[in-house]
Amino acid sequence: MRTFEISIPVKAYTEQELPQEWRELVEKAKQATENTYSPYSHFGVGAALLLDDGTILTGANQENAAYPSGLCAERTVMFYAHANHKDKVFKAIAIAGFTGGHFVDEPISPCAGCRQVMIEFEHAAKQDMVVILYGAKETYIFPNARCLVPYCFVEDNLKG
Ligand code: THU
Numbered sequence: 806m807r808t809f810e811i812s813i814p815v816k817a818y819t820e821q822e823l824p825q826e827w828r829e830l831v832e833k834a835k836q837a838t839e840n841t842y843s844p845y846s847h848f849g850v851g852a853a854l855l856l857d858d859g860t861i862l863t864g865a866n867q868e869n870a871a872y873p874s875g876l877c878a879e880r881t882v883m884f885y886a887h888a889n890h891k892d893k894v895f896k897a898i899a900i901a902g903f904t905g906g907h908f909v910d911e912p913i914s915p916c917a918g919c920r921q922v923m924i925e926f927e928h929a930a931k932q933d934m935v936v937i938l939y940g941a942k943e944t945y946i947f948p949n950a951r952c953l954v955p956y957c958f959v960e961d962n963l964k965g
Contacts, residue, residue, distance in 0.1 A: 811955040816946045823944055827899065830855050831939050834899035835908065837863035844868060849903040850878035850913065854886050857894040862886050879919035883926060895926050897935035912938030912945045915953065923950035928959040
């Protein structure tokens with residue numbers, strides 16, 4: 806037998822250190838939290854998706870009295886993007902969480918369902934989608950979506 810580790814490359818930036826190229830995307834994710842429909846969790850999430858033509862689309866979490874019928878901010882924007890811009894590649898996604906009157910200090914972590922959808926589109930496009938998780942104290946930047954799902958299941962696995 807052998808053991809091995811799968812490591813994840815992540816860069817952590819304070820708001821002042823955040824690279825210029827991602828500032829607008831992060832700002833849009835923060836603004837998108839205003840469009841949350843979260844009367845149950847009172848936890849607003851905004852996601853901003855950058856397409857390869859420079860378009861930025863946004864989404865926010867949408868809840869429902871029948872809880873499983875709601876949808877996270879990330880999937881809301883990714884499904885909208887593919888439904889309306891299916892030939893465009895997703896270059897980056899920024900995510901922000903807002904609760905109790907302020908943005909969360911630590912970056913929020915996309916749920917496993919959203920990660921699986923991210924790697925689906927990333928794999929289909931054969932191009933990295935940068936994942937930016939905003940936190941008021943620190944923002945984490947991952948170079949692609951698949952590093953958030955180590956040893957992931959994608960289309961290739963269906964071929965056996
Ligand atoms: N939520 C998101 O929209 N994205 C995440 O990455 C984590 C959780 C939403 C789902 C639900 O509306 C609320 O946050 C609390 O879980």
